[in-house]
Amino acid sequence: MLREKVLAALQSVKDPEIDSISILELGMLEDITFHQDRISIKLIPTFMGCPALDIIKKNVEETVAKVKADEKIEVIFALHPPWTSDRITDTGRERLKEFGIAPPPIYIAESGEWQADCPYCGSTYTTLENLFGPTACRSILYCKACKNPFEAMKPVSTLM
Numbered sequence: 001m002l003r004e005k006v007l008a009a010l011q012s013v014k015d016p017e018i019d020s021i022s023i024l025e026l027g028m029l030e031d032i033t034f035h036q037d038r039i040s041i042k043l044i045p046t047f048m049g050c051p052a053l054d055i056i057k058k059n060v061e062e063t064v065a066k067v068k069a070d071e072k073i074e075v076i077f078a079l080h081p082p083w084t085s086d087r088i089t090d091t092g093r094e095r096l097k098e099f100g101i102a103p104p105p106i107y108i109a110e111s112g113e114w115q116a117d118c119p120y121c122g123s124t125y126t127t128l129e130n131l132f133g134p135t136a137c138r139s140i141l142y143c144k145a146c147k148n149p150f151e152a153m154k155p156v157s158t159l160m
Ligand SMILES: [Zn+2]
Pocket: 118, 119, 120, 121, 122, 123, 143, 144, 145, 146, 147, 148
């Protein structure tokens, strides 16, 4: 089926900055619409500060064009619904760890705290002071258990 083929093609489009994770695993796909004359792919940008959207758009167009060459491919970046880091799939979170980047910290409602797992040793004994530092997509954290600094994707949540 065409829809499955397009999905498989999208699975092969990776984040330009973290090439082990696909845009599907990041939860960027909102909708695929098949029109008479074109395939419309609606994506939700993860971080507005990341300059990778043009690359993603181009890669999506090229990859999906291989599935259906005679069709026009339209890539739309939608701002609603907003992307939140819990759209990242479980596989996506694993892929981030393989890359040495902690998945976005999880907000623990009971304690009102953020919790990030160290991608090296899995400890949650980590510093979070600089979590909302100046970098657009990632922050540098420090694991107090294995003494390694590590990168974590910034959480984006509608709670914030
Ligand atoms: Zn550690």
